[in-house]
Amino acid sequence: MPNRIITSIFCASxxxxxxxxxxxxxxxxxxxxxxxxxxxxxxxxxPTSTTYIPTVRQKNASQNA
Structure with missing residues (x-):
């Protein structure tokens, strides 16, 4: 009986x-x-670095370099 219940649950899942x-x-x-x-x-x-060049407006709006 317990095997039948376990088998039924397994088949349903x-x-x-x-x-x-x-x-x-x-x-x-x-x-x-x-x-x-x-x-x-x-x-x-x-290959060794990346350099970003900000605009004048970006430089004026920045807090620091």
Whole structure:
């Protein structure tokens, strides 16, 4: 009798986990974008360091260097 109960619980848990893994279709439409290229004008990067060059406005708004 206890084996039958344990087997029933095991089968029920396997069935529930199998049902929860079914994939539902997403309601949000997606669109694939082309490649994006970013050109930085206020930054210089080398293999050893990166240098940022702030604008005059950024320098005036900063607290310290």
């Amino acid at each position: 396997v069935a529930i986990s199998a049902m929860s893994q079914t994939e539902k279709s997403d309601s949000i439409k997606t669109q694939e974008l082309d490649e994006v290229v970013v050109n930085a004008q206020m930054q210089r990067t080398s």
